[in-house]
Amino acid sequence: MxxxxxxxxxxxxxxxxxxxxxxxxxxxxxxxxxxxxxxxxxxxxxxxxxxxxxxxxxxxxxxxxxxxxxxxxxxxxxxxxxxxxxxxxxxxxxxxxxxxxxxxxxxxxxxxxxxxxxxETKEEYTEAAQRLASIPLDESRRRVSPEDKVRVWIRIVRDYLEVDDSTAAEPYLNKAKGAIFDVNDAELNLHFKLSQARINDAKREFLAASASYHDISFSPKLAEEERLHTLTMAVRCAVLAPAGPSRARALGRLYKDERSVMLANDFSILEKMFLNRLLQPKEIKEFAETLQPHQLATTADGSTVLERAVIEHNLLGVSLVYNNIPIASLANLLGLSNDEAKTEAVAARMIEQGRLVGRIDQLKGMVWFEGGEASGQNGSGKTAAPVDKELRYWGANVQSLAEEVERVTAELQKQFPGFVEANLVV
Structure with a gap:
């Protein structure tokens, strides 16, 4: 041997x-x-x-x-x-x-x-997450309980969220979702819920984030200060959510929570939104200073998430005061600097998505508001009168036809300039 x-x-x-x-x-x-x-x-x-x-x-x-x-x-x-x-x-x-x-x-x-x-001690959270991700959790020679797997995955998620990398964090949260039902550790379940809320927040799924934060704010595992913080996050996410029946219900739950009055400026915004009162630029600016960077991101139409939420909220507020209003006047009330096209687009989107009951008369430049509450379902904003969705389809078809005529005319001008000059009627 x-x-x-x-x-x-x-x-x-x-x-x-x-x-x-x-x-x-x-x-x-x-x-x-x-x-x-x-x-x-x-x-x-x-x-x-x-x-x-x-x-x-x-x-x-x-x-x-x-x-x-x-x-x-x-x-x-x-x-x-x-x-x-x-x-x-x-x-x-x-x-x-x-x-x-x-x-x-x-x-x-x-x-x-x-x-x-x-x-993590050095606050280099991406590197920390990468080291944790290299841990062999499915090694055949090592038995790992669902609880231990979830603990590692949630720690990875929290590290990525420390650097606002929700894209890298989400796959590990999805892994944890498949095993969290086998976990009895109350603290670990709480961390899972909080991570889920933070990722929904980062993805701008504000209604889901608000509901999760509000649920977490009742946890006895948290200190009173932390419960108030999560309640604050629930309010801010609800404020940033798209205006409509779903957000109204979320605002109602938060407004009826007796702890909300302790949130100072956040409660003022919450109360005005719940009662459908118009928001003023000064209080919007003060509220914006409390938000996180991703909550102030710019959307496709050039406005921030907060600006879009406020415009939609104020539009709902106007619909409770007026039966109809010229688009130009509505733009002024919404603070859109007389941008009638953007005002019309916002109203049309809300009507089509069932968040506002009304119709738009493009020929007269008017928005008509119908009584009743929107259902929040696509197309439910329609009334017996024509709505902007149909008019927009018609307008798109007319525009397409006009562009095609223009293209044919330009081609004739290029190929047969004499013919066009002799026969074109100005």
Missing amino acids: SSSVGPGDGSANRDAEFTETLKSVAGMANLTQSRQVIREIGSSVIQCAHDRTVSIIVARQVLDGLAGKLRSSGSDDTAEADAVVDIADYLLREINAQGQSSNLVDQTVGLCEVAATAF
């Missing part, structure tokens, strides 16, 4: 040597100064495990001890965090280079988590 693996030979001594070395590591105070020593110890035990000159059990114990040392040194000190990342990444590379990843699965997981924690 080979001397490198036989019992009673030097392998037992190597096991003892590494065990003693591990004890000395525990006494190292400054990780920054001892990083090279720790790297050499880890590299040596991984190499010996590959060569079978040390038992895999001892190799695991040594690497677990090194990971524990790195974990215990985690602090707010950037230099220490840098050393932790350097050592952990080095050992992970060595494990992969020696082909020991299948034998040292738990140790790989521990080092990935240690590196991620250090990156």
